[in-house]
Amino acid sequence: MTVTQTPVEDSLFGPLTVRLDTERGEVVVEGEAVPRIVLSRAAGTETDDHIPVGTRDGGRLTLTVAGEEASVHPAKGRLTRRSFRVDVRHAGHVWRLVPDSLPGSRFLRDGRRLADFYSEGDGEVTAEWRPETGPEAELGTGSDTGPDPTDVALGYALAAAFGTGAQPMWMLVSDAIGDLIP
Incomplete structure (x- = not known):
């Protein structure tokens, strides 16, 4: 697979497009109601086929939100689920996909x-926005608790770039022990 372009109908912000180019190591998310997000891998970076964007080395990745640079910090991805987290810092906020x-x-x-995101690393992404953070929550309290357009675009971009989900540590350990027993 090289390039997939997937149209998405987000339940909060309508139509958007998620484009994943595994060969170039690039994810682009855009839509009329969300800012354009571009996450790209530096040319010449050694790639890992298990990671859609090709690397978890934050120093080899560039992220822009509506043309402004943001910092992206993927963890190493070892034994625990938490070790597969990805953090983004931009405009005074911190986002995390874990x-x-x-x-x-x-x-x-x-x-x-x-929200909860689901992606198998093939460019197709599904989002389930939490009811307590959706428009219904805002109607009840008048507070600014719901996702904004940047939240939506970043969530889709991170899920497409790194995939979602991970085995729990006990499964990884049992698999390793099983591999040692003849």
């Missing part, structure tokens, strides 16, 4: 859970 089940990852802004 696996919390085999297929899915939770998406947070400043520590508050906004």
